[in-house]
Amino acid sequence: MSNLMTLALQTAKYLMIVLMVIYTFQSFAVFARTGAQAKDMVFLRQDVCIFILHFLAFFVLFLKTMDMQLIIFYAEQCLYLAFALLLWRNLYPRASRLLINNMCLLLTIGMIMITRLSYDWSVKQFTIICAGSAIALVIPVIIRKLSFITKMTWAYVFVGIGVLLLVLVAARVTNGAKLALTVGGFAFQPSEFIKIVFVFAVAGLLSGAAGDMRRIIVATVLAAVHVLILVISTDLGSALIFFVTYLVMLYVATRNPFLVSAGLISGAAAAVAAWFLFGHVRVRVSVWLDPFADYANTGYQISQALFAIAAGGWFGTGLYDGSPTAIPYVAQDCMFAAISEELGAVFAICLILICLSCFIMFINIAMKLTNRFYRLVALGLGTTYAMQVFLTIGGTTKLIPLTGVTLPLVSYGGSSVLSTLIMFAIVQGLYMLRVDEEKENEKERERTGDLPGTGDPA
Amino acid sequence: MRKKEKGQGTFRVREIRLDTQEQPQGPADRTRNTELVIITYVFVLLFALLVGTMVWLNTVKHTALVQNVNNTKKDSAADRIIRGSIVTEEGAELAVTNVDADGRETRYYPYGQMFAHVVGYASNGKGGLEASMNYDLLSTHSSLLSQLRSEESSEKVHGDSVVTTFNPVLQEAAYYALGSNRGAVVVMEPDSGKILAMVSKPDFDPNTISQEWESMMADSASSALLNRACQGRYPPGSTFKILTALGYLRAHPTDWNNYYYDCQGAMSRGDITINCYNWEVHGGEDLEGAFAHSCNTAFASIGLELDNAQFKSLAESFCFNTSLPTSLPHSQSVFRLEAGSSEEEQMTTAIGQGNTLVTPLHMCMIASCVANGGIMMKPYCVSRIQTYDGETVSETTPSIYKELMSADEAQILTQFMKATVNYGTAQELGWGWYSAAGKTGSAEYETEGATGTHSWFVGFSNVDDPDLAIAVIAEDGGTGSATAVPIARAVFDAWYGS
Numbered sequence: 001m002s003n004l005m006t007l008a009l010q011t012a013k014y015l016m017i018v019l020m021v022i023y024t025f026q027s028f029a030v031f032a033r034t035g036a037q038a039k040d041m042v043f044l045r046q047d048v049c050i051f052i053l054h055f056l057a058f059f060v061l062f063l064k065t066m067d068m069q070l071i072i073f074y075a076e077q078c079l080y081l082a083f084a085l086l087l088w089r090n091l092y093p094r095a096s097r098l099l100i101n102n103m104c105l106l107l108t109i110g111m112i113m114i115t116r117l118s119y120d121w122s123v124k125q126f127t128i129i130c131a132g133s134a135i136a137l138v139i140p141v142i143i144r145k146l147s148f149i150t151k152m153t154w155a156y157v158f159v160g161i162g163v164l165l166l167v168l169v170a171a172r173v174t175n176g177a178k179l180a181l182t183v184g185g186f187a188f189q190p191s192e193f194i195k196i197v198f199v200f201a202v203a204g205l206l207s208g209a210a211g212d213m214r215r216i217i218v219a220t221v222l223a224a225v226h227v228l229i230l231v232i233s234t235d236l237g238s239a240l241i242f243f244v245t246y247l248v249m250l251y252v253a254t255r256n257p258f259l260v261s262a263g264l265i266s267g268a269a270a271a272v273a274a275w276f277l278f279g280h281v282r283v284r285v286s287v288w289l290d291p292f293a294d295y296a297n298t299g300y301q302i303s304q305a306l307f308a309i310a311a312g313g314w315f316g317t318g319l320y321d322g323s324p325t326a327i328p329y330v331a332q333d334c335m336f337a338a339i340s341e342e343l344g345a346v347f348a349i350c351l352i353l354i355c356l357s358c359f360i361m362f363i364n365i366a367m368k369l370t371n372r373f374y375r376l377v378a379l380g381l382g383t384t385y386a387m388q389v390f391l392t393i394g395g396t397t398k399l400i401p402l403t404g405v406t407l408p409l410v411s412y413g414g415s416s417v418l419s420t421l422i423m424f425a426i427v428q429g430l431y432m433l434r435v436d437e438e439k440e441n442e443k444e445r446e447r448t449g450d451l452p453g454t455g456d457p458a
Numbered sequence: 459m460r461k462k463e464k465g466q467g468t469f470r471v472r473e474i475r476l477d478t479q480e481q482p483q484g485p486a487d488r489t490r491n492t493e494l495v496i497i498t499y500v501f502v503l504l505f506a507l508l509v510g511t512m513v514w515l516n517t518v519k520h521t522a523l524v525q526n527v528n529n530t531k532k533d534s535a536a537d538r539i540i541r542g543s544i545v546t547e548e549g550a551e552l553a554v555t556n557v558d559a560d561g562r563e564t565r566y567y568p569y570g571q572m573f574a575h576v577v578g579y580a581s582n583g584k585g586g587l588e589a590s591m592n593y594d595l596l597s598t599h600s601s602l603l604s605q606l607r608s609e610e611s612s613e614k615v616h617g618d619s620v621v622t623t624f625n626p627v628l629q630e631a632a633y634y635a636l637g638s639n640r641g642a643v644v645v646m647e648p649d650s651g652k653i654l655a656m657v658s659k660p661d662f663d664p665n666t667i668s669q670e671w672e673s674m675m676a677d678s679a680s681s682a683l684l685n686r687a688c689q690g691r692y693p694p695g696s697t698f699k700i701l702t703a704l705g706y707l708r709a710h711p712t713d714w715n716n717y718y719y720d721c722q723g724a725m726s727r728g729d730i731t732i733n734c735y736n737w738e739v740h741g742g743e744d745l746e747g748a749f750a751h752s753c754n755t756a757f758a759s760i761g762l763e764l765d766n767a768q769f770k771s772l773a774e775s776f777c778f779n780t781s782l783p784t785s786l787p788h789s790q791s792v793f794r795l796e797a798g799s800s801e802e803e804q805m806t807t808a809i810g811q812g813n814t815l816v817t818p819l820h821m822c823m824i825a826s827c828v829a830n831g832g833i834m835m836k837p838y839c840v841s842r843i844q845t846y847d848g849e850t851v852s853e854t855t856p857s858i859y860k861e862l863m864s865a866d867e868a869q870i871l872t873q874f875m876k877a878t879v880n881y882g883t884a885q886e887l888g889w890g891w892y893s894a895a896g897k898t899g900s901a902e903y904e905t906e907g908a909t910g911t912h913s914w915f916v917g918f919s920n921v922d923d924p925d926l927a928i929a930v931i932a933e934d935g936g937t938g939s940a941t942a943v944p945i946a947r948a949v950f951d952a953w954y955g956s
Contacts, residue, residue: 248497251493251497252493252494252497255492255493292526292528295528303526303528306515306519306523307523307524307526307528307529307531308531309512309515309516309523310515310516310519310520310523310524310529310531311524311529311531311532313516313520314516322531323531323534326530326531340512345512345513345515345516348512349509349512349513352505352508352509352512353505353509355505356501356502356505359498359501359505360498360502363494363497363498366494367491367494379494379497383497383501386501386504386505389505390501390504390505390508393508394504394507394508394511397508397511397512397515398511399507399508399511
């Protein structure tokens with residue numbers, strides 16, 4: 001009996017890795033496929049992978065805990081996945097299915113790991129995912145129908161700076177940083193949402209600013225105010241994300257590499273200044289250089305994360321056979337290490353590549369858009385997403401100092417998952433706008449007699 | 459409809475490549491997106507770095523991370539694996555887990571205190587090999603069959619054994635010779651780097667450490683847990699003259715033989731006076747004589763003559779101010795002499811006082827380097843990992859750290875060290891039926907107002923084809939010849955059979 005169980009657990013473990021590799025391969029292979037049917041097949045295969053992966057994981061979780069609650073929870077999650085996939089597909093047939101699939105897979109991986117870490121957390125997280133997905137479903141309509149959202153630049157600026165100031169003044173200190181506001185019993189992290197507002201604000205400020213130095217200066221000053229407030233709140237991860245997002249948007253809006261170089265140099269100068277000014281910055285850097293020097297205190301989190309990654313090896317210990325709970329704030333900051341430990345480095349590397357595939361899709365959408373505002377929004381959201389992934393995974397693997405930001409859609413945290421769902425929905429809305437634009441172009445071409453020029457034999 | 463969908467599907471990769479003629483829009487669009495393409499490449503690069511880091515952590519860094527002393531991940535494996543044994547190459551057990559009829563496990567150390575620091579302990583935290591080899595002791599490479607058999611009968615699997623390089627005969631001799639002295643003895647094989655014995659005192663009994671933990675922690679003065687052989691840092695005293703002599707040989711490659719010094723028992727420079735031990739007057743002597751008699755005044759004057767920067771780079775080539783080439787946990791030795799250092803520092807540093815601090819392991823490596831014709835080997839004490847059934851899992855092969863001096867230089871220093879035994883300060887070793895060479899040291903120290911003299915000896919046996927290199931330090935043992943030399947002799951005697 002015990003042998004049979006071991007065999008089942010081991011088989012499930014390796015099958016999950018195989019499925020993850022297949023899925024990841026598909027999410028890049030799709031870029032090379034041209035036929036709509038071929039693409040449909042790819043997406044279908046991906047959906048099958050998600051469901052089997054989800055099943056196998058919960059099969060293991062159940063075998064390990066023999067907790068009946070998990071069966072019901074599993075059924076609920078299956079329903080959610082089925083609904084999410086079907087609703088997006090049917091309500092928005094022209095939405096990017098790659099993004100939908102990636103979103104579902106990342107949520108699934110998150111739910112698997114959070115359930116393994118704590119059942120209570122996972123129930124909370126799942127509730128927020130359901131609510132967030134419902135909100136996300138209406139966002140593409142808003143993007144398409146309400147064009148005045150492109151003209152509310154100053155509202156975004158005031159909301160952004162206002163809320164960040166409020167956090168600075170009123171937030172309680174958790175984990176050494178002022179991050180969370182409590183409203184009506186719910187603690188939430190406004191900076192997660194302000195990221196989106198910030199991207200809209202910068203897009204508004206920069207969309208007509210090419211060559212207009214005064215507008216560029218205004219935009220830069222306002223962006224700097226955001227970043228400064230975050231630095232003072234000691235939310236260094238968010239500050240870095242805002243900073244890089246602004247630089248990238250500035251670069252694309254002005255097409256001026258000198259401005260970006262100047263930005264990078266002043267950013268580096270600011271980082272050096274921060275090192276001298278703030279004790280906690282110095283601590284972060286020295287911990288990054290040698291986490292074992294002050295192992296018991298400041299170096300503990302990153303050391304445990306590294307031990308977890310090493311303990312997992314290429315194929316992981318298997319769910320419940322590692323000890324990811326030894327990492328402080330594992331579900332928020334170090335989800336990637338927990339995944340590496342129990343699901344293995346191969347699985348974790350696939351996860352990195354899937355996040356990359358999301359980013360490439362975001363940029364692709366930006367490329368196809370001609371409206372400067374929407375274009376900058378798609379780019380900005382893509383950059384915040386990619387930066388956040390880079391900061392959290394790079395931090396957990398000690399490539400860069402650990403800043404304690406979440407892995408979007410995977411980490412535990414209501415604000416993070418909700419804001420990322422909204423972000424993905426906005427990009428989907430833009431993607432559909434792109435299709436609208438293209439349709440108009442096509443009409444235009446038909447009228448003028450131009451060939452569509454896609455080179456498709458059909 | 460289908461055509462539209464197709465158009466919708468084709469753009470993506472082409473947009474990124476930007477090299478195809480099948481662009482749905484014109485060349486203006488292509489340049490329009492240049493910045494976006496650059497941004498994409500930047501992030502693709504960043505993500506590639508992330509993947510690279512994951513690969514790096516799981517290949518290059520993997521062993522170091524899983525074996526890190528702070529890593530307790532493996533401890534949970536104790537639920538299904540019986541901690542492996544630590545044994546010697548001859549098969550003597552140094553640490554073994556006994557399982558009684560009820561399945562209760564106890565870790566037993568047959569040699570008790572004798573191997574306390576090197577083998578370590580596995581309760582109240584971990585130390586020594588129990589800590590550094592924890593991962594291997596709790597891993598199993600037993601055949602799948604025997605693992606399945608154990609699982610079938612719900613028995614635990616035996617972890618792998620760690621085979622050490624230690625020689626119980628030498629360890630025992632060193633342990634008893636050091637007696638009630640505080641200090642350390644390190645013995646290694648010069649041509650391989652194998653550590654044959656390593657004793658540190660005061661010590662503790664790993665069998666009873668959990669009972670005695672409280673009182674040991676309370677007694678901060680004796681710091682019994684500290685492995686003085688690797689982590690104790692002492693002024694090297696006259697044993698450092700090996701490197702000072704080497705410095706002189708390098709400054710005078712052709713005419714060092716003409717060295718002559720007339721020792722009056724003391725020399726003054728400014729308001730600093732350096733005297734020979736007990737104000738002994740050595741009279742006229744050559745370099746060999748100065749070395750053999752450990753003449754402080756002669757070496758202090760050499761110190762004044764040597765170029766500080768060169769002297770420092772010589773010491774640093776011998777691993778001062780850096781980590782030793784070994785995986786044994788150890789402290790860094792210190793050598794402080796700068797271009798602008800005072801004459802006092804020059805003189806005291808040359809005779810191994812000053813600000814220089816060294817670990818016994820480090821001194822043993824230096825003696826071993828001379829014995830091995832100038833080639834320093836990387837010291838190690840785990841010769842292989844084997845399964846419970848004795849099949850080799852992995853093996854350590856001796857490896858060269860560097861050739862730190864020429865064979866000629868090693869030959870001259872050997873001659874000096876032999877003279878020390880023949881007519882110098884280590885004559886007690888000259889009476890044996892084996893040949894020996896070495897250097898004594900009487901390292902004066904001052905801590906919190908208290909002064910004293912540590913007794914040092916470093917050297918090697920069977921000079922023509924050295925078998926053993928040794929470093930002995932006895933805290934407050936007085937002169938090298940008083941305490942350390944007899945200890946070294948006891949160890950050599952045990953090896954060659956008295």
